[in-house]
Amino acid sequence: MQYLAQNLKYLRLRKRLSQTKLSFKIGIGASSISAYEKKRSTPKLDTLLKFTNFFNRGLDELVLTDISAQDKEKLQDTKGDKLRILPIVVDDQNEEMITLVPVKAAAGYLNGYSDTEFISELPNFRMPFAELSENKSYRAFQIEGESMLPIPGGAYIICEYVQDWELIRNGSCHVVVSTEDGIVYKRIQKDLDNNQFILHSDNPEYSTFEIGLNQVLEVWKALGYVCFDLPSVQNKD
Known part of the structure; x- marks a missing residue:
């Protein structure tokens, strides 16, 4: 003892x-x-x-x-000074594509996130939006569950890769990839003094939880989302 x-x-x-x-x-x-x-x-x-x-x-x-x-x-490199492997896919014009990680590929992503061959086998596409810079790396993650309502399960979160975790703004939405909790979409509160993130859900029915930085594999800043679950029409009496 x-x-x-x-x-x-x-x-x-x-x-x-x-x-x-x-x-x-x-x-x-x-x-x-x-x-x-x-x-x-x-x-x-x-x-x-x-x-x-x-x-x-x-x-x-x-x-x-x-x-x-x-x-x-076990303090994690929060500034990204050490090498973090981020495999990407480019098109015939050598322009970077956006990789899509659907729910069914989430488990495999935890093992293949740094494997170029695995990433190339996932769906890859381009989005011609002015909000997406050519000088940054993007990924789309499909989420499940209702922890971040009103964004529904099945939506696709368009994300920008975060190399320097110290630049994360408290309360902002990110996709966090970790060995312990897999792929989760949450609001982040940094607690770097204790070597951890505190993750919050927008749905109050879901509890806040902590995750050690030494378990974190990747962090992606959420920029927007694509959803095919259109709202139903409200009947007017």
């Missing part, structure tokens, strides 16, 4: 939770959480498992590893 107390406090504060809020979320008394963090008490195994499940950390990691130091060693 060498690092348990400091790890519990570190992980709780990283999620911006008070002891009372954490207590409500996982069903452990706030006074007990306080005692664990101050080394006045040691949790039983079933309680430890509640912590590991909530924080998504292994049991050995929670009790035997200094997680804060470990996370600092």
Whole structure:
């Protein structure tokens, strides 16, 4: 239990939770959480498992590893100074095409996002819109679910590649590609001091969640969307 107390406090504060809020979320008394963090008490195994499940950390990691130091060693390059491979497809005039990632290709994209051959096998097209610059890279992601209503599931989000994550504007919409959560379309709040993004849904029925930067593969700024789900006509009495 060498690092348990400091790890519990570190992980709780990283999620911006008070002891009372954490207590409500996982069903452990706030006074007990306080005692664990101050080394006045040691949790039983079933309680430890509640912590590991909530924080998504292994049991050995929670009790035997200094997680804060470990996370600092894994700090992600937020400015994009290190090489990030972004394969593109060009047409016969050597002009860059827009790659479409439909829902059915989302799982494959997590493995093939840096593979030129995989990207070339996806649908690729051009859009003659003045809002799209020739000097930037674009991709279209089809989303599913209702977390970002009024944009419906099945819509295609037209995105611009983000190399420097520090330029992301808090509250702006982005497609985030990560090893943990796959492809998600959310509003981003940066928390670079804690090496994470906080992702928000426009639909209040969906919870906010955090994602570590070391899990993030790509970030794409949303510019617009294409939708084939036209609104129905409202009857006027």
